[in-house]
Amino acid sequence: xxxxxxxxxxxxxxxxxxxxxxxxFDNLTxxxxxxxxxxxxxxxxxxxxxxxxxxxxxxxxLKYFFKYCEITDYTLNERIEHNEIKGLVASLDGYDxxxxxxxxxxxxxxxxHEKWNKSKYKIPKNYYLQVQTQISCCxxxxxxxxxxxxxxxxxxxxxxxxxxxxxxxxxPIERDEEIIEEIESRSTYFLGCIRSKREPKEADYLERxxx
Numbered sequence: 001x002x003x004x005x006x007x008x009x010x011x012x013x014x015x016x017x018x019x020x021x022x023x024x025f026d027n028l029t030x031x032x033x034x035x036x037x038x039x040x041x042x043x044x045x046x047x048x049x050x051x052x053x054x055x056x057x058x059x060x061x062l063k064y065f066f067k068y069c070e071i072t073d074y075t076l077n078e079r080i081e082h083n084e085i086k087g088l089v090a091s092l093d094g095y096d097x098x099x100x101x102x103x104x105x106x107x108x109x110x111x112x113h114e115k116w117n118k119s120k121y122k123i124p125k126n127y128y129l130q131v132q133t134q135i136s137c138c139x140x141x142x143x144x145x146x147x148x149x150x151x152x153x154x155x156x157x158x159x160x161x162x163x164x165x166x167x168x169x170x171x172p173i174e175r176d177e178e179i180i181e182e183i184e185s186r187s188t189y190f191l192g193c194i195r196s197k198r199e200p201k202e203a204d205y206l207e208r209x210x211x
Contacts, residue, residue, distance in 0.1 A: 016090040017135035020126035025200040053158035054107040073097040087191040090137035145171040155169035
């Protein structure tokens with residue numbers, strides 16, 4: 001849960017986990033995000049059993065992953081701002097200091113995970129965009145998404161979750177220059193719209209950014 005000070009600070013920022021919302025500025029998700037940032041509507045905080053379980057298990061899962069991969073030089077829970085785009089920020093679950101790679105940790109249900117292979121990136125697109133944004137903010141060549149599978153009972157009772165390598169899936173993600181270029185240009189435009197309180201529009205963005 002964020003403090004009031006953290007909420008206020010993040011009104012002027014765009015987080016890596018929010019980037020998927022701005023891939024089309026005419027969508028309601030982008031419009032609502034902009035309204036939240038400038039204070040026209042309240043930030044909607046949504047929490048369910050899966051999210052609560054993920055919050056409780058995240059640190060243990062990350063430490064299990066680092067031990068499994070024999071990574072000893074790492075940090076947890078860093079917040080990194082892009083070195084050129086002020087306000088574009090990545091909250092890193094973990095960071096491999098040896099190879100300079102951001103680590104994103106997710107807990108996911110078995111049924112939901114089965115659908116991942118059907119997607120273009122083998123993981124949900126919003127997660128792919130999140131990790132690419134982290135890669136951009138960290139000036140890294142790659143990142144990793146690590147997923148730990150939960151049963152419905154695990155979601156309800158995460159305290160007794162047993163960590164095991166059969167429940168862990170590791171997804172190496174290479175830097176995607178084309179996607180990062182779009183993320184950076186869309187983020188720059190959106191952050192400008194926050195500062196000027198100008199509503200973002202897809203046609204306006206496309207006029208300003210020629211690819």
